[in-house]
Amino acid sequence: MLKLMSVAVGKRRGPGGMKAKDAVVWVLLVMGALVMFFPIYWMFATAVRPADQLFDGEFRLIPEDFVWSNFVESWNKLPFEIYYINSIAIALIAVVVTVFINLLAGYTFAKYDFPGRNVLFFLLLSTLMIPIQVIMVPEFLIVAQLGWVNTWWGVLVPRAAEAFGIFMVRQFMLSIPDELIEAARLDGAGEFEIFRKIILPNSWPVIAVLTIFTFMWRWNDFSWPLVVLQEQSSYTVPLGLNLMKGLYFTDWTGIMSMSLVSILPMLLIFVFFQRYFVQGIVSSGLK
Secondary structure (H helix, E strand, O other), X not given: OHHHHHHHHHHOEOHHHOEHHHHHHHHHHHHHHHHHHHHHHHHHHHHOOOHHHOOOOOOOOOOOOOOOHHHHXXXXXXXXXXXXXXXXXXXXXXXXXXXXXHHHHHHHHHHOOOOOHHHHHHHHHHHHHOOHHHHHHHHHHHHHHOXXXXXXXXXXXXXXXXXXXXHHHHHHXXXXXXXXXXXXXXXXXXXXXXXXXXXXXXXXXXXXXXXXXXXXXXXHOOHHHHHHOOOHHHOOHHXXXXXXXXXXXXXXXXXXXXXXXXXXXXXXXXXXXXXXXXHHHHHOOOX
């Protein structure tokens, strides 16, 4: 009897033919999306709000007046066009270099058997537990000796390879059949040709995940560029936003408007690669 009742409840349909449990799931998903979207909306509401309404003691979910000129005024206060050019260039170069190195390293750990492979991979993963603040001073000394202070190379090279990215690529490469590689070798293909013609075409999901993560990490990076880049002409967007925070006064409308503009490149990258994103996460064994 109880079994029949549970089946009847499971088959109960709401408006439009949707099952009751599906409707509950959709409601929960919509509520979760609204919770996640609210900080972005509040950023927008603060960006277009008149400055005299920020601290007048009244809570307004929707601004009474929309001051769109806040975006233009904030953009003109500092050379944000230079900051955006620096950030985009650093992020794009980092994506190309980091993804390529991580793919080669992950492929090596997944498909090549060499002495000490497991020990070396374990040591590589152990670096994930080291805080960046611990290695920041020796990294800066090396960068200074190379003459890369206040240059893009000083920002890019120390982060050219990521242990997390190598781990993710290795987990994905394990799912590629070894028979494909052996068949290519029997046909006379070289190792790099195998990597270029067989491995890369089958690795688009993990490439998409690496692209999104690397671009996001480099675009939002603050502490390391703050140490390496010492002139405002080479600053990135996060460093430029930090300049808007004064000692006695903080331009919150300016910070929120420029922060809102700063997330647009990340949204474009995610929209472009999102079709491979979920597949890459699942295939890499990440939770």
